[in-house]
Amino acid sequence: xxxxxxxxxxxxxxxxxxxxxxxQNHHILVEAWSPLGSGRVxxxxxxxxxxxxxxxxxxxxxxxxxxxxxxxxxxxxTHENRxxxxxxxxDFSLADDDRKTIDKIGKxxxxxxxxxxxxx
Numbered sequence: 001x002x003x004x005x006x007x008x009x010x011x012x013x014x015x016x017x018x019x020x021x022x023x024q025n026h027h028i029l030v031e032a033w034s035p036l037g038s039g040r041v042x043x044x045x046x047x048x049x050x051x052x053x054x055x056x057x058x059x060x061x062x063x064x065x066x067x068x069x070x071x072x073x074x075x076x077x078t079h080e081n082r083x084x085x086x087x088x089x090x091d092f093s094l095a096d097d098d099r100k101t102i103d104k105i106g107k108x109x110x111x112x113x114x115x116x117x118x119x120x
Contacts, residue, residue: 005029010071011037012047012062013108024070031072036062041108046101054092057085064089065102 006023008016010032023030036059041047047058054061059075063086066073075086094102 005031007031007033009033011035012041012065012102013105029072032066035066035073035075037108046105050098060089064094
């Protein structure tokens with residue numbers, strides 16, 4: 001039986017393109033685990049510059065990027081102001097050039113383990 005959801009770590013600086021494409025091709029919803037990179041991506045200058053451009057926080061840029069890649073985002077927060085901010089990502093879209101810029105950031109955080117190369 002095909003799973004309905006695959007939760008994987010994904011955020012700017014960590015995108016498992018092959019896994020995401022496989023899931024999307026097989027109608028498996030990808031849910032972003034740690035869409036803010038455990039907070040480490042919030043210090044990235046490229047994302048901060050894009051935040052200024054769009055008048056949004058770095059977190060909002062990250063969440064919008066993941067969402068525009070067709071991935072479900074469910075950020076975790078216990079702070080009411082962050083919950084409100086995290087939900088305010090539907091009034092803008094990242095331009096294709098800006099998404100490509102984010103794609104080029106490189107590894108910010110994450111595990112980067114290839115399951116085909118891990119010795120279980």
